Amino acid sequence: MAGLAVWATLACNVASLAYFLCSYVDGRRRRRRGCVARSGADDDGALRRPEDEEGEAPDHTVAPALAPDAVLNLELGDPTMYEAFWREVGARAATVIRGWQAMSYFSDAAALCWFLEPELEREVRRLHRVVGNAVVDGYHLVVGTGATQLYQAAMYALSSPACGDQPVPVVSPAPYYSSYPPQTDLQLSGLYRWAGDANTFAGDECIELVCSPNNPDGAVREAVTSGKPIHDLVYYWPQYTPITGRAAHDIMLFTVSKITGHAGTRLGWALVKDHDVARKMVYFVDRSTIGVSKDSQLRATKILGVVSDAYETPPAGDGSATMPRLFDFARRRMEERWRTLRATVAASRAFSLPEETAGYCSFNKRTVTACPAFAWLRCEKKGVEDCAEFLAGHKIVTRGGEQFGGDAQCVRINMLDRDQVFDMLVQRLSSITDRAD
Amino acid sequence: MAGLAVWATLACNVASLAYFLCSYVDGRRRRRRGCVARSGADDDGALRRPEDEEGEAPDHTVAPALAPDAVLNLELGDPTMYEAFWREVGARAATVIRGWQAMSYFSDAAALCWFLEPELEREVRRLHRVVGNAVVDGYHLVVGTGATQLYQAAMYALSSPACGDQPVPVVSPAPYYSSYPPQTDLQLSGLYRWAGDANTFAGDECIELVCSPNNPDGAVREAVTSGKPIHDLVYYWPQYTPITGRAAHDIMLFTVSKITGHAGTRLGWALVKDHDVARKMVYFVDRSTIGVSKDSQLRATKILGVVSDAYETPPAGDGSATMPRLFDFARRRMEERWRTLRATVAASRAFSLPEETAGYCSFNKRTVTACPAFAWLRCEKKGVEDCAEFLAGHKIVTRGGEQFGGDAQCVRINMLDRDQVFDMLVQRLSSITDRAD
Numbered sequence A, B: 001m002a003g004l005a006v007w008a009t010l011a012c013n014v015a016s017l018a019y020f021l022c023s024y025v026d027g028r029r030r031r032r033r034g035c036v037a038r039s040g041a042d043d044d045g046a047l048r049r050p051e052d053e054e055g056e057a058p059d060h061t062v063a064p065a066l067a068p069d070a071v072l073n074l075e076l077g078d079p080t081m082y083e084a085f086w087r088e089v090g091a092r093a094a095t096v097i098r099g100w101q102a103m104s105y106f107s108d109a110a111a112l113c114w115f116l117e118p119e120l121e122r123e124v125r126r127l128h129r130v131v132g133n134a135v136v137d138g139y140h141l142v143v144g145t146g147a148t149q150l151y152q153a154a155m156y157a158l159s160s161p162a163c164g165d166q167p168v169p170v171v172s173p174a175p176y177y178s179s180y181p182p183q184t185d186l187q188l189s190g191l192y193r194w195a196g197d198a199n200t201f202a203g204d205e206c207i208e209l210v211c212s213p214n215n216p217d218g219a220v221r222e223a224v225t226s227g228k229p230i231h232d233l234v235y236y237w238p239q240y241t242p243i244t245g246r247a248a249h250d251i252m253l254f255t256v257s258k259i260t261g262h263a264g265t266r267l268g269w270a271l272v273k274d275h276d277v278a279r280k281m282v283y284f285v286d287r288s289t290i291g292v293s294k295d296s297q298l299r300a301t302k303i304l305g306v307v308s309d310a311y312e313t314p315p316a317g318d319g320s321a322t323m324p325r326l327f328d329f330a331r332r333r334m335e336e337r338w339r340t341l342r343a344t345v346a347a348s349r350a351f352s353l354p355e356e357t358a359g360y361c362s363f364n365k366r367t368v369t370a371c372p373a374f375a376w377l378r379c380e381k382k383g384v385e386d387c388a389e390f391l392a393g394h395k396i397v398t399r400g401g402e403q404f405g406g407d408a409q410c411v412r413i414n415m416l417d418r419d420q421v422f423d424m425l426v427q428r429l430s431s432i433t434d435r436a437d
Helices: A002-033 A080-093 A118-131 A146-159 A180-184 A256-260 A275-289 A294-312 A326-348 A387-392 A419-430 B002-033 B040-045 B080-093 B118-131 B146-159 B180-184 B256-260 B275-289 B294-312 B326-348 B387-392 B419-430
Strands: A095-097 A140-144 A168-172 A192-197 A207-211 A228-232 A251-255 A268-272 A358-361 A366-369 A374-379 A410-414 B095-097 B140-144 B168-172 B192-197 B207-211 B228-232 B251-255 B268-272 B358-361 B366-369 B374-379 B410-414
Touching: A002 B002, A080 A294, A080 A326, A080 A419, A095 A294, A118 A140, A118 A294, A140 A146, A140 A275, A146 A168, A146 A180, A146 A192, A146 A207, A146 A228, A146 A251, A146 A268, A146 A275, A146 B275, A168 A180, A180 A192, A180 B275, A251 A256, A256 A294, A268 A275, A275 B146, A275 B180, A294 A326, A294 B294, A326 A366, A326 A419, A374 A387, A387 A410, B080 B294, B080 B326, B080 B419, B095 B294, B118 B140, B118 B294, B140 B146, B140 B275, B146 B168, B146 B180, B146 B192, B146 B207, B146 B228, B146 B251, B146 B268, B146 B275, B168 B180, B180 B192, B251 B256, B256 B294, B268 B275, B294 B326, B326 B366, B326 B419, B374 B387, B387 B410
Parallel strands: A168 A192, A168 A207, A207 A228, A228 A251, B168 B192, B168 B207, B207 B228, B228 B251
Antiparallel strands: A095 B095, A140 A268, A251 A268, A358 A366, A374 A410, B140 B268, B251 B268, B358 B366, B374 B410
16 A cells, blocks of 8 residues: 555656646746747737737847948938937837727817827926926927927917918028928918028018027027027937026927937927917817827827936835936937047048037036037038038038038038947048048 | 655655645736736836736726716717727737837838838738728828828829919819818918819819718719819728729828727828829928828737738637627628618608618628718708707707808718717707707
8 A cells, every 4th residue: 555655656746747847848938938828818918028029020220230331321310329228228118009099089178289198298297397498387288290390380370360461481590400491381381481591581570490409500599580489499408408497488399309319209399388379289280180199199108207207216225227317328428429529520620510518507417518419510621612522422421501501511410320320420530631632 | 764755755745736836826816917027037028018007097998978968079080989899809909119119210211201111011001902992003102190191292292393373273072071171271382272162163273182982971982073183082991881993093092090990090191103293292291290100100000910910810710719800890880870870860850861872892792881980961850051050959069061061951970989979879869850849
């Protein structure tokens, strides 16, 4: 009997061992595959990790290594520098949208901006409080498909209904953002029309686009006419410029693109003092695109929330890693890049940049240098009259100064591209000297 | 000794049993919580199920019960009927966007439509092949922030550069979509201008908006002028109308809003034959909003993929549940609603509807009735000249016929709202008879 019991117990042990082995192998396989349902009944409830998605979209953000003779396209303002930050943040910044979520046209039918998601409004107002770069209390918030749509909405609001036969002139002090003229005149509107450099405008009334810090040259700007101003403050964030006060203009535009680098999300907002102006801007966005993508709003809500959390949440105190801080990351990168660029330009003597400026920043709580999102580079090389053409010959694609109402000896260069692109830019510029070639 | 060994073995078995029990209980708890990291090292990689998200956004889609005297707002075309379908689909249709994904302005810089995500293009073309409602081969695809942005892009493409002083007239056969006039004339464009009913247009050249099935009355339409047509086919899907052939017009517009109910995603597309027209439409979307939200495109890719999968993927054959089929769901709902509405209207004698039509549908492979997304209801009640006003008195908000270039005795009523709203509509209509009140 005892012998039988011993054999029976041995059989149990062998069976147990087999079970352990199977569990171990299966568990390893599951961990490699990530979150997979433990049973058939769970399949519907489980969300697999993005890396495990079958047929998952290829990750376009992993750029291949640059060939030494690659063409560097720095003409546009694609902010891919920020990708490295968001990879570091990791899964915390993932946005999950359930199939039945955010289907309606409406976010809050009773609100002035009925297509604005309330959670996004909360995060936007919170971010401005955290950074201290704009007054939010007493302001209406209008969301748009980028600041691009909103400045058009603002021009519409300030020029309608039409008074008289002539469209209202729209001006901006040169050098101005190169997209202002073609965007303003896209439809040859009877309400407003591009009228060039605000510095030389001699008319009675106008709409003035004030971009500060300015695109392309990073200068801190104020209105120069007595016209109705639209303040384009998309670069008024601490990585680019000292925060010297909470802006409180009538219409202030911002975009996620230049804060966090999520240009593809197409999400901007306007802080608007006047209720009637805000109402007309909402009407414009309604008639143009019946509101703004809810998916973009959910994404921006998550992304901006992660940004603010890092500055508002005290460290855990248990030794666990603190959350990466966006503005710290970006300022470090920008300062390093501008130091390198200025040294390179000074050594080559073939180029020049605007004077470096600095100021006390209430967010960073120290004096910081201005680090614009674009370099406004002037070619000092004898005989070169068209800087864009000259640099294109060195496989550096830039935007020529004339498109900004400036002169052809200046170009605008994107300072927000990936590290390897910036490094190669600096390498190429340093090989260009003020000798005759 | 043997006795000791037996006791020792027994102790091992008891310990093993205890381990099994713990694992079982723990596994059950994990399955209830969904995908949770198996180890601390996995924490950053794990994505929690939406229900587990701390501070998760409130679910606006769970509408509170309707009060018996609630105002029924059926003026707009909010397609909330589809929510029930997507709840049934469950987690399969969730979209996950990682923090570093889709940040760039660019999807494919070398493509004609450089802001179009390649995976979305694939799903759009696949869906048209599955349904058979449009030719895709040989057509360019342009994505937009809803079909709303794309018809404006198309008008721009067909009227620029400006020829002469006068804008090109834009017409549509009445009753036409009430948003066409205010959207067309939003900016008083010098390129194109709304010119009313195509049936009475006497000019030489024009742009004609052909909506088929039509908004508001569901009629199948063809162009009535010799102008340049833009075909608005947003309702040409099998839940609304028989699919009688693959449409092959020069410019064809579609939107996710009316296929799947994801109106908040703001995602439409145009199939365009002519390369130059497509190029100009791309330019319009570029200048208006610098492309289209990548988040919307990722969402639409997932949603449309789920729709097509259900029709292309053969059943598993193992008894597991088949994927819910969108067009089947929607057709069932629409047929039921239209049957109910027609019966109610017939019984009340205070109203009338357009004649019911039917036809062979190549997708459903049988004859089906037309079930338009809106009911074009005429008030036959003596003494009532303004149907919208009359119904408002019964707390049913509709859009009056004059806004469609029709007459005030007609109204347009949304047929895509939630079940409880439709049920209450029918209840209220059945209480209105052709007796003097």
